[in-house]
Amino acid sequence: MKKYGKVLIVDAGEGALAGLRMLLKDYFSEIDCERNPNLIPSYLCRGVYDVYILDMNFNSGRHNGNEGIFWMNKIFETDPGAAVILTTSNGNVDTAVRAIKAGAANLIQKPWSDEKMRGAILSVRKSGRSGSHVATNKAVDRRKPRALSIIGSSEPIKKILLQMSKVAATDANVLITGENGTGKELVARAIHNQSNRIGEAFVSVDMGSISGSLFESELFGHKKGAFTDAMEDRPGRFESADGGTLFLDEIGNLPLSLQPKLLSALQNREIVRVGTNRHVPVDIRLITATNMPLERMVREGKFRGDLLYRMNTITIHVPPLRQRKPDIKPLFDHFKEKYETKYSKPGMEVDAAVFDKLISWHWPGNVRELEHAVEKAVIMSESGCLGPEDFAFNLNKGIVIAGEPECYNLAKNEMRVINQAIERCRGNLSQASRILGITRKTLYNKISKYGI
Structure with missing residues (x-):
């Protein structure tokens, strides 16, 4: 040796x-x-x-x-x-x-x-x-990647950090679960940055934004002339991640008909570009994430059990922000410093009553909603001191409809919820489609249908 x-x-x-x-x-x-x-x-x-x-x-x-x-x-x-x-x-x-x-x-x-x-x-x-x-x-420099590590000191965050420390040194496949906005991709990147593959590529793929017709081309690549728009040879995401980590976000949105193709690539550790018969070996570390109940989907026949078992050697659950409220202050401080720098407003003071208000809110949008709230407050504040009035939460705004609806017309309610989702995501249709639980193509169709 x-x-x-x-x-x-x-x-x-x-x-x-x-x-x-x-x-x-x-x-x-x-x-x-x-x-x-x-x-x-x-x-x-x-x-x-x-x-x-x-x-x-x-x-x-x-x-x-x-x-x-x-x-x-x-x-x-x-x-x-x-x-x-x-x-x-x-x-x-x-x-x-x-x-x-x-x-x-x-x-x-x-x-x-x-x-x-x-x-x-x-x-x-x-x-x-x-x-x-x-x-x-x-x-x-091992310290810098870990500096982006998960912010917080709550018991759930300590548990996640411990899980990450154990799994990072291995090549085990990891499934990260949690609601939208909880920071699943941040966990995935932190695992990559603590792993043996730290110097290699981290390739992120939003599975909800890939149409069925382009699935194989996007993930496995294609040869020039393989289809109408294939003007040149192009590697897919698997090849781009070779030696590194492939992160498949919102894996629950992958249609059942396409799941066998992904399973085959994961089992065989090789892909075939569209338009060729050549098998290309790939060495990737797979991390997936979802906000959907995959085990229930397996029982309902909406997700392949063998694919789930291939992905979830280790499962890490990221709890919603409402279940880890001790993390709100350190997250607030992090985002405040970030946007003070971005918008040239250093040294802003914070009224103590702000944290009482933040703690009392249920944060349906999780950490992403908190970040947007802090950014908006920093932008709009003119006094140099953030107060409770700078954080005005719309109690009637949300994707979940509680209580008695104003009307029972399904089309009107669907149009209202779509509008709310687009507004919450600031016009980002990919994010809006994810929180609505539909594909981006379906969202486009509904936007056209309702004239939104």
Whole structure:
């Protein structure tokens, strides 16, 4: 077996150091072991490492993990592209969340299994500087992708972060569920940015916007002359994502008749461009998302069970904002800063009563609605201080019709709901079609029918 790369192991336990040296001797050309973390800077003066393995606690009686995170940040100061694996005997959710948010490539709980530890180490080596015996100027900065990580500190968010930390290092297919506007694509991108495929493409496909006639061409590509508008050879989304991650959003909108074609590509890991007979192998990590009840759709015969089971090796559910209200303030602060910068209105103050109002609202549009509300408030405010009056929620506005309708005419009610959806999505018909649960083509037809 060819050995390459350098690893630095820092742990107060002599047994842990000896065990890891034995475990890795066939994989790394240089293994440095150290019990004293204060000597880490001296090791870094000699050069950077492909992998760092760092215990989170060095002093007896301290189990909060602060020491490990402190030394990891010191490593990042010298080596921004560092691949750091933290180890701990205190493997609770809070510790895992803090480690991943701080930039750790992985967190391994003691006592570990050799197989799990070996896999984690070789995985981050591959995603860091694999194939090179010396550090290059193209080292990936692992902290920046994680900086876009999910904002919030509620228990549901902690659970999601923990799930992400476990699944990211694998190539398992992931299904992300949740209502519109909860941030499913953000979760997908965060998983990609923590995975071995971080340096490769992340290709996002809105399945609800692809018509049946163009499905194969969009996903699998086509050869010049394969159909009327095929003026040149064109790769599909599968080929574009080769080596990286393919994200199929709103997978529940895929018509039943087209599902076998997707299933075949996923099972065989190869595609055939329209107009050719050549099988092209593809290496992708599949992440899908939906706001639809796929398991119920399977029972109703509207979605293939074998396709669902192919997609949902791991399922991550993103709860609606109304179920994680502790996240409203940090999200508000993030969006406020974003739009203060965008619209050149720095340092806007916020009346404390604003948060009482935001907490009391049920957020049918979830995080997306909160972002739009903050953007509108920043734009319209003239006083330099955001108050409750800047967040005027229309209690009668919404896609769900509650109580007694004004009339029972189906056509009028359908036209009203379509108008409300288009208004809520600010004229974005793709988004409007998604929250209405119909295809964009169907929405176009209804717009034409009602003269909207």
